[in-house]
Amino acid sequence: MYLRVLDELEREAETTVSSQALANRAGTTAAQVRKDLSLFGSFGKRGLGYAVPPLRRHLRSILGLSGSWKVALIGAGRIGAALFEYPHFREQGFEIVAVVDQDPAKVGSVWNDVTIQPADQLESVLRSAGIEIVILTVPGPAAQAVADAVVASGVRGILNFAPVQLRVPDDVKVNDVNMTVELEALSFALKPDAADRRAKG
């Protein structure tokens, strides 16, 4: 989130930012910002704050965003299609260089120079394209089987949109985007008798 704020500050041509200002924009506290950043080094100047462009470069480097990552999209349904066009992935260095789908009617279509490949060739597609991270937008019931094949192809990062918990080896990292769970959390916070929870914590 700090990187997102720094992107914004750089567009606004701000040259420095204090931990307090960074905290305000990122939705946290000044002390938290300083603790977080100090884990990776001393980037600020006392009395002044943090210089925006260097801190942004530092954070990009810390996050491993200095180069670019080769990403495959598995599942060319509505959500997959929307993500394929999502501009922020490329802006941050994630290039979707392969698309795979199980539906024969979709295989062979070309999306912006990328040809949709059949699911039964998943492993060879991932290996030959040198894929490092996969975005998984297949239906829940199919997700675990696809994830197994993805792992077998040597991929160690999965961004999972399927509403199931994937079981993968320890050296594979899965991050879930679970939109339904987020909505349900809103429901919990808003349900009629939730007022006391808000008051008492």
Place this chain on the structure above:
Amino acid sequence: MYLRVLDELEREAETTVSSQALANRAGTTAAQVRKDLSLFGSFGKRGLGYAVPPLRRHLRSILGLSGSWKVALIGAGRIGAALFEYPHFREQGFEIVAVVDQDPAKVGSVWNDVTIQPADQLESVLRSAGIEIVILTVPGPAAQAVADAVVASGVRGILNFAPVQLRVPDDVKVNDVNMTVELEALSFALKPDAADRRAKG
């Protein structure tokens, strides 16, 4: 996540489940499951486990999912369109009964019986449809202004897909879905010199 697992177990016609089994499927530990559930009551039977259908009902009630919620989609772009069709929202009781977009070319289109309304009528649309939760899929730079109007319309829950931190009053709950941040977290975990972090914690 427990509710998701219980949905699954009920489809499989399982009648009871132990904290251990629930933990396996939800990706956590048995002790964690018991602590979490015990916060809201004693739902299990010692020696037996939890009865699936009643626990599922309990969780749905705790989460405020007993009835249904009226939801508006603001932003009819690619992501908005994908979410409109996403079946799991309706399955869990979230009905998208209004769609709003700023683009005159889209206003007036009908999506599955819902007519897209113009952004300048946001407040009246939200109020007259009795909207309780909003899904925000507008571009980042527009998000705060739209959120302000949403809050002014009395909505107290926002599912925010814009990659910015929204500032809202304390009685409004915002949940963020930040796909780019999730990818960046994968990048951090996978970047070449990340091996030592994994080993040492």
Place this chain on the structure above:
DNA sequence: GCTTTCTTGTGACGGATTTCACAAAGCTCA
């Protein structure tokens, strides 16, 4: 009815994370 087996509910512990608070450092201006 009694023993065995299973599994919950929960207090105690310990590790992790956040907040607090302040010395040290840098800038500005006289």
Place this chain on the structure above:
DNA sequence: TGAGCTTTGTGAAATCCGTCACAAGAAAGC
């Protein structure tokens, strides 16, 4: 140059959260 103001970096304290471990409840077998 030095006083005053600002803001970082970081130990210490406080808080939060997950894990452990076990007493007690419930069923099953005999």
